[in-house]
Amino acid sequence: MPRIKPLLQSGALVFGVLGVWLVPALARACPMCFSGNGTNQSAFLWGSVMLMLVPTVAIGSLLYWAYSRAKAIDAEATQDAARSDASAAPQAVSSGGSPTLRVVSAPQE
Amino acid sequence: MSENVLPFPRRLPARRPIAPSAVIGMLIFVVTELMLYAGFISAFTITKAAYNTWPPIGQPRLPAGETLVNSLALLGSGVALFFAGRAFRREPQSAKRPMLLALLLGAYFVGFQGVEWMRLLGQGLTFTSSNHGAFFYLIIGSHALHASVAVLALSYGYFRLVRGKLTQGAFLATQVFWYFVVCVWPFLYVRVYL
Numbered sequence: 001m002p003r004i005k006p007l008l009q010s011g012a013l014v015f016g017v018l019g020v021w022l023v024p025a026l027a028r029a030c031p032m033c034f035s036g037n038g039t040n041q042s043a044f045l046w047g048s049v050m051l052m053l054v055p056t057v058a059i060g061s062l063l064y065w066a067y068s069r070a071k072a073i074d075a076e077a078t079q080d081a082a083r084s085d086a087s088a089a090p091q092a093v094s095s096g097g098s099p100t101l102r103v104v105s106a107p108q109e
Numbered sequence: 110m111s112e113n114v115l116p117f118p119r120r121l122p123a124r125r126p127i128a129p130s131a132v133i134g135m136l137i138f139v140v141t142e143l144m145l146y147a148g149f150i151s152a153f154t155i156t157k158a159a160y161n162t163w164p165p166i167g168q169p170r171l172p173a174g175e176t177l178v179n180s181l182a183l184l185g186s187g188v189a190l191f192f193a194g195r196a197f198r199r200e201p202q203s204a205k206r207p208m209l210l211a212l213l214l215g216a217y218f219v220g221f222q223g224v225e226w227m228r229l230l231g232q233g234l235t236f237t238s239s240n241h242g243a244f245f246y247l248i249i250g251s252h253a254l255h256a257s258v259a260v261l262a263l264s265y266g267y268f269r270l271v272r273g274k275l276t277q278g279a280f281l282a283t284q285v286f287w288y289f290v291v292c293v294w295p296f297l298y299v300r301v302y303l
Contacts, residue, residue, distance in 0.1 A: 040159055043155045043158035046154065047152075065136075066127055077125060
């Protein structure tokens with residue numbers, strides 16, 4: 001015997017979505033929309049757009065700024081390290097050989 | 110057989126912060142404040158759209174012309190603080206004059222707003238007189254509160270600078286907050302006054 005409750009729930013959901021889609025005037029007739037005239041609907045539309053855009057743009061800009069700053073600082077630190085390595089290498093040679101790490105690659109057969 | 114020789118011990122580059130903590134904290138605060146103003150403007154736009162005439166009948170019109178002059182003072186203070194920032198990076202003590210100018214222009218803006226409010230209260234525009242009054246005092250009032258706090262922060266920063274104790278992080282954080290106060294104002298002016 002088929003289970004009735006899930007079927008009814010799915011049906012109600014489908015009819016609800018279809019109803020809003022086919023008869024949009026019903027969806028607009030909310031008590032919050034005061035009169036539902038064109039100016040009011042436009043105000044709701046632009047208000048919603050602004051409320052969505054402001055956090056997206058603000059947080060996005062903040063994250064992008066942090067990312068680009070971190071990247072610039074990393075590049076700067078790498079350059080500094082390379083510069084200090086380059087200046088340390090001749091000293092190592094002249095002082096009779098400071099400890100170095102020898103990386104020996106495996107012989108190719 | 111090839112051989113690569115690397116210097117040993119190899120030093121890893123030390124991690125550096127992307128900005129002083131005060132600046133990052135202030136930026137996060139500014140983002141939340143932006144949301145507050147977005148909410149205010151959204152609610153105001155929807156409420157205003159329900160009226161056929163704005164301001165509502167019997168309510169005074171806001172002094173857009175006089176406030177435009179005041180807005181120029183605020184924008185001027187933002188420019189002065191920008192130059193103060195450039196001077197601070199070169200030589201901190203040379204930032205004193207532009208920072209003082211920014212402070213005085215900011216204080217003028219806040220003072221002028223107080224005078225304007227007294228006049229509007231006299232004309233019958235109060236917090237409870239209409240939606241017009243309620244939104245005006247809520248939106249412009251919260252901006253005035255932010256501007257007052259920013260003026261206090263600038264004063265504190267200026268006196269620290271005079272004593273030679275102002276750190277770069279504190280200066281930048283004050284600068285970020287003041288730029289927020291300056292940059293949000295034109296949007297509020299256009300939406301509320303015009």
